[in-house]
Amino acid sequence: MKENPRLQAVRAVQQELATIGIDPFGVQIDRILSPTEGLIDGRHTILAGTNNYLGMTFDADCVAAARNALETSGTGTTGSRMANGSYAGHRELELDLARYYGKRDAIVFSTGYQANLGMISALAGPSDTVLIDADSHASIYDGCKLSGANTIRFRHNDAEDLAKRLRRLGADAENALVVVEGVYSMLGDRAPMNEFVDVKKEFGAVLLVDEAHSMGVLGNKGRGVAEEAGVLADVDYVVGTFSKSLGNTGGFCVGDSDDMGVLRYASRPYVFTASLAPATIAATRQALRKLAGADDLRQRLQENAERLHAGLSALGFRLGAAPNAVVAVLVGDKLEALRFWDHLLKHGVYVNLMVPPATPGNESLLRCSVSAAHTPAQIDAICAAFGSWTGAKA
Amino acid sequence: MNHQDVVAQLVTILTPLAEGRVTVIDGTTELTGQLALDSLKVMDLMLAVEDDFDISVPINAIAEVRTVGDLATQIQKIQQGAGQGA
Numbered sequence: 001m002k003e004n005p006r007l008q009a010v011r012a013v014q015q016e017l018a019t020i021g022i023d024p025f026g027v028q029i030d031r032i033l034s035p036t037e038g039l040i041d042g043r044h045t046i047l048a049g050t051n052n053y054l055g056m057t058f059d060a061d062c063v064a065a066a067r068n069a070l071e072t073s074g075t076g077t078t079g080s081r082m083a084n085g086s087y088a089g090h091r092e093l094e095l096d097l098a099r100y101y102g103k104r105d106a107i108v109f110s111t112g113y114q115a116n117l118g119m120i121s122a123l124a125g126p127s128d129t130v131l132i133d134a135d136s137h138a139s140i141y142d143g144c145k146l147s148g149a150n151t152i153r154f155r156h157n158d159a160e161d162l163a164k165r166l167r168r169l170g171a172d173a174e175n176a177l178v179v180v181e182g183v184y185s186m187l188g189d190r191a192p193m194n195e196f197v198d199v200k201k202e203f204g205a206v207l208l209v210d211e212a213h214s215m216g217v218l219g220n221k222g223r224g225v226a227e228e229a230g231v232l233a234d235v236d237y238v239v240g241t242f243s244k245s246l247g248n249t250g251g252f253c254v255g256d257s258d259d260m261g262v263l264r265y266a267s268r269p270y271v272f273t274a275s276l277a278p279a280t281i282a283a284t285r286q287a288l289r290k291l292a293g294a295d296d297l298r299q300r301l302q303e304n305a306e307r308l309h310a311g312l313s314a315l316g317f318r319l320g321a322a323p324n325a326v327v328a329v330l331v332g333d334k335l336e337a338l339r340f341w342d343h344l345l346k347h348g349v350y351v352n353l354m355v356p357p358a359t360p361g362n363e364s365l366l367r368c369s370v371s372a373a374h375t376p377a378q379i380d381a382i383c384a385a386f387g388s389w390t391g392a393k394a
Numbered sequence: 395m396n397h398q399d400v401v402a403q404l405v406t407i408l409t410p411l412a413e414g415r416v417t418v419i420d421g422t423t424e425l426t427g428q429l430a431l432d433s434l435k436v437m438d439l440m441l442a443v444e445d446d447f448d449i450s451v452p453i454n455a456i457a458e459v460r461t462v463g464d465l466a467t468q469i470q471k472i473q474q475g476a477g478q479g480a
Contacts, residue, residue, distance in 0.1 A: 134437070134438075134441065145454075148454075150454060150455075151453040152450045152452055153453065168448070169450070356434060357433055357434040
């Protein structure tokens with residue numbers, strides 16, 4: 001069968017990587033040992049690219065809850081929420097999320113990706129306008145595409161640029177949907193949420209905030225950047241994921257809108273997919289119970305982030321943002337980033353290699369995600385591995 | 395603005411981005427082909443174009459844009475739409 005020409009660009013990248021002899025997108029963790037360590041190519045490797053911000057994946061209570069649900073409710077639901085896959089636990093998790101955020105209601109989706117896809121495409125249609133941050137995650141771009149709405153980008157984290165674009169819409173600005181993220185996954189920089197809320201109020205627009213990388217990490221109860229900024233009540237919809245701080249898989253949206261009861265039925269990514277397995281729901285509910293009171297974990301995470309940030313700064317690396325759970329090292333050149341990434345892996349440290357066009361500013365990045373479960377010694381080992389690259393170059 | 399005026403204004407914006415890859419930019423110049431702008435650069439170009447023409451260009455409106463002339467046509471459509479709405 002002849003090759004599909006649409007895949008030519010991807011095939012070219014794959015061939016280029018094969019020529020160099022490094023495959024950053026095919027890394028396999030042969031055995032996971034803890035939230036922060038795994039065996040890769042027979043090597044004990046520190047995992048610093050997992051988004052396991054609170055180290056919840058091996059939490060004993062979450063594991064026990066999952067095991068119990070597995071034994072009492074089976075391995076899967078084999079159906080969608082709307083047809084035959086809604087168990088009591090799904091709704092209970094929605095009510096837990098609504099209570100946690102202090103919002104009227106919640107909708108649980110099968111992944112975080114689908115939560116953005118499902119919410120944006122249910123809230124906006126072909127005659128509507130969605131304004132999104134230029135550095136938005138692919139799930140936001142794809143949600144806009146699925147909606148068929150007019151999609152307008154504004155400059156990254158620039159509330160005045162958003163205001164300018166809303167102003168051009170005239171009276172239609174009142175019905176526009178604005179989508180921003182709390183923390184941006186590539187560089188770890190956070191949105192000026194107060195400013196965005198001011199603009200949203202000025203024009204009467206609807207504001208949806210994706211707190212995927214800030215849930216559990218920022219805010220007094222871990223509810224994200226909107227909570228940290230004191231504007232959670234002004235955010236119309238908060239989207240989040242179970243696959244980072246909660247250590248599982250799945251996604252959700254919480255909101256105060258009267259539409260919450262019907263939105264799920266207008267959301268194809270909600271309607272036409274299998275619901276989350278009982279063990280996933282049980283472990284996520286258990287993790288969520290811990291989140292509000294996880295001050296000690298948040299403290300440890302922040303200390304680890306500051307230690308890594310300071311260590312890498314001292315080595316002279318350019319970093320993407322102030323200390324946060326995401327610490328991105330800006331490398332610039334794609335080939336150098338690739339070799340640097342491979343060097344780290346061979347020195348027992350796994351981070352994420354990010355290259356354009358997935359990255360802002362045409363820069364290649366080595367993205368570290370810090371966990372509360374990292375020990376200070378592991379953070380120092382990560383810094384040492386980065387430092388050894390500088391040494392190898394000199 | 396007529397089509398040629400819009401193209402001329404676009405050429406002014408595009409010239410520094412071309413980095414010498416083409417000697418003459420006109421309505422037939424391809425953005426991703428001849429100017430070698432990747433999808434990200436085209437998106438960033440649009441932010442500059444929006445400021446320059448004081449319009450908003452939806453992402454979905456540039457999906458079919460291949461040449462500088464195509465982009466000029468889209469800009470004119472948006473300008474005319476804004477004019478009718480005012």
